[in-house]
Amino acid sequence: MSAAATRPWLWVSDIDDTLTGDAAAMEALAAALDRDRGRVWFAVNSSRPADSVRETLAREFPPDLAPDYRITALGTEVYRGDTPLPGWQDRFAGWPQAEIYAALQVLGHRPHAAAYQTPYKVSFAVPKYAQDAARQALSEFPCQIIASGTDDFDVIPPAAGKGAATLHLAEHLGLTPQNVVVSGDSGNDLAMFRVAPSGIAVGNARPELIRALPEGTFYHARAGHAGGVLEGLRYYGVLPTGEEPG
Known part of the structure; x- marks a missing residue:
């Protein structure tokens, strides 16, 4: 078994048009993640504020795809469940x-x-x-x-952002950037790709994201939405490849 298959991972993903958009693919991703949840921390990372994200998670996400952490409002909010991660917003005081x-x-x-x-x-x-x-x-x-x-x-604020919050969460979990994989579809996800060496651009990613990423620094999935995320997680060894057990 490879080192990548045995070490803990933090997977951080945008929501809109990255995970959402194909309900069947999201179910397949949830099932695959559930089988290996013990070694993968999962966080969503959205430009939308916490209340809006909470509604989407309740309405559209399968139970097995519930995130451990939520990064919201473009990296200005970080939550474990509904509890803010201590200390993160202190750096923005007076903005x-x-x-x-x-x-x-x-x-x-x-x-x-x-x-x-x-x-x-x-x-x-x-x-x-x-x-x-x-x-x-x-x-x-x-x-x-x-x-x-x-x-x-x-x-x-200057110290905020999807990338900065991703690094903060990784540090909180005791992980290095080498143990972080991110997934996204648009330009506002670019900061995540810049801090993680393993990045997944879904097949339906906007040209604004693809053009901004240096060639060879990310995985451009063939499938769109959650199907592309699952494809990328398997490519990086975060989730196993091959036939799934019945």
């Missing part, structure tokens, strides 16, 4: 969320729904042609900007 929100609003851009605004995340719809001006307007604030899709424009 000027209201001032950043106002700076984008005065430019005339449309904020996302109130449910998607949190104390450490500002989310607006900013068309691509206007994003340079929006970045300039925010240049005086301590922040990082994640732009994806046609107009998603999210602003979070």
Whole structure:
């Protein structure tokens, strides 16, 4: 048995269009994970806040695919179940969320729904042609900007992010980045791929993600959605390959 097949893993995955989108494939992934759950920690990593993620997990996820941890709101929230991981948000204290929100609003851009605004995340719809001006307007604030899709424009603290939260969780579990595998489909997942040497881009991944990843640094699955994630987990040896026991 290979070393990769015996060591513990942390698997961190985006939700929307990475795991969701093919219910049958999600069931197959859940069954495969359930057989090897003892050596794989599973965390979801979503741009959406905790309440929204909780609803999706309850509505769409098979019971065997319940995550051990939840990274939400673009890496500004980390939970074990419904309990925040101690210390993570302390580093964001004093972040000027209201001032950043106002700076984008005065430019005339449309904020996302109130449910998607949190104390450490500002989310607006900013068309691509206007994003340079929006970045300039925010240049005086301590922040990082994640732009994806046609107009998603999210602003979070410099120390936050999907990648930073993934590393924090790995450290919390006593694992190194070599024991982390991530999966995603869009540009806002890029930070995860940059911190983990094992990355899975599902078959339906957006060109914005594929173009940003250096060739040979990730696995581009043939299958889409959860089927592509399962394909990638087997490719990296996180889950066994071959015929599954009946």
